[in-house]
Amino acid sequence: MxxxxxxxxxxxxxxxxxxxxxxxxxxxxxxxxxxxxxxxxxxxxxxxxxxxxxxxxxxxxxxxxxxxxxxxxxxxxxxxDNHSFFIPKQPDTIIGESDEIIPSVEAKILNKQIAYLKVPAFNKGGNLANKFATKIQSKIIALDRPEIEGWIIDLSENYGGNMWPMYLGLAPLIGEGISGYFFDWEKNSAEWSFKTNAVYNKEDNKLEIKNPYKLKKKPIKIAILTSGITASSGEAIVIAFKGLSYTKSFGQKTAGLSTGNHVYELSDGAKLILTTTIMADRTKKLYGGQLIPDIPTNNPKAKAIEWLLEK
Structure with a gap:
């Protein structure tokens, strides 16, 4: 028994x-x-x-x-939505920021009067994000000369990441105020903007810089270069320039990920990266898919230079 x-x-x-x-x-x-x-x-x-x-x-x-x-x-x-994804639980690792590499930002003068800036993808946060924003602005400072008549911002190889350091870095060219919006499925909106020395998602300070640069003269024209590689946060930066009277985009349709993702951490540390918003420009025009350039072309840099040099 x-x-x-x-x-x-x-x-x-x-x-x-x-x-x-x-x-x-x-x-x-x-x-x-x-x-x-x-x-x-x-x-x-x-x-x-x-x-x-x-x-x-x-x-x-x-x-x-x-x-x-x-x-x-x-x-x-x-x-x-073609943008959401899942990150399984990762083993604990310690990586010092000194081990992380800030990508290079190509900057040069074309035709003696055009400033060319190529902004790559970037997917880090914290102090590294601040360093990347500062690096972009340092390139703008080097290019901001009296003889410059126009700017080319090349986003053709920018496949996304963290939009905030890109946005803050390019803020001297985009200008202060609201640059775009995120809309959720209930049509609630959150504007993203640049004010004084920081970029915001509604009232949330996403990133700030100690000594923000101000251009010596307002750009006469800015050309934005895009391709099928331009995606996600790269597309957000394209949208940030939309609605400005002195900008025009050149190249190919973007990847079509003009939506916003939010990170949800699950109980075991895995992460759910979920698409929760659609991007809109400063006029509240909704996107969510591919961005079509103003001037579709297979030779965007040449076409941009041609437009910038027009009187």
Missing amino acids: LHMKKNLLIILVFLFFSCNNNNSAKTYLNSAIDIMEENSIKTENIDWDNLRNTAHKNIEGKKTAEETYSTIENALKELG
Whole structure:
């Protein structure tokens, strides 16, 4: 009798932990889907009951959070925004900022009177973001000469990252005030702007610089170069120049990721990078897809120079 009770206890303990593990996987998956349903820019277009039921079937027998990762990735693909993604839990590593490399910013004078600035993608935050913004402004300072009649901002290889250091770095050319907006699925908006020495997302100070540069003279013309590589935050910078009377874009259609992502950290440290907003320019014109250049061309730099030199 005692032997039977012992075996029964073992079975009950096994069943308890088995159910608990299964619940753990299901709870983790549900928490991720809840975030998607509440915040996705595509939430009104999704059959959430069907998506959730399909996801639950895919994790039958699964016990851990890690075993739900592929199902979460599939759910994100089902949203159809083409911008959301999932970052699994990463092992703990310590990387000193001194080990990080700030990308180079190409700057030169063309035809003796055109300032050319090529701004690459950048995806770091904190002090490194401030250094990148400062580097861009240092290049603007070097190019800001009396003989300069126009500027070329080359974003053709800028595939995105962190928009704020790019925006702050180029602020002397974009100017103060509102440059664009983020709209969520409920049509709530948050403007992004440059004021004095900082860039803001609504009232949230995203990045600031100690000694912001002011141009010696307002640009007469600014040409923006784009390509199919120009994406995400790169597209945000293209939008920041839209609506300014002295700007024109040249090149190819952009990648079509003119949407905003938000990072949600899950219980185990994995990250859900979810598209929650659509970008709009200073006139509140909505984008969300590819940006079409004013002058479509396979030779954007030459066409831009031609336009800049027109009297």
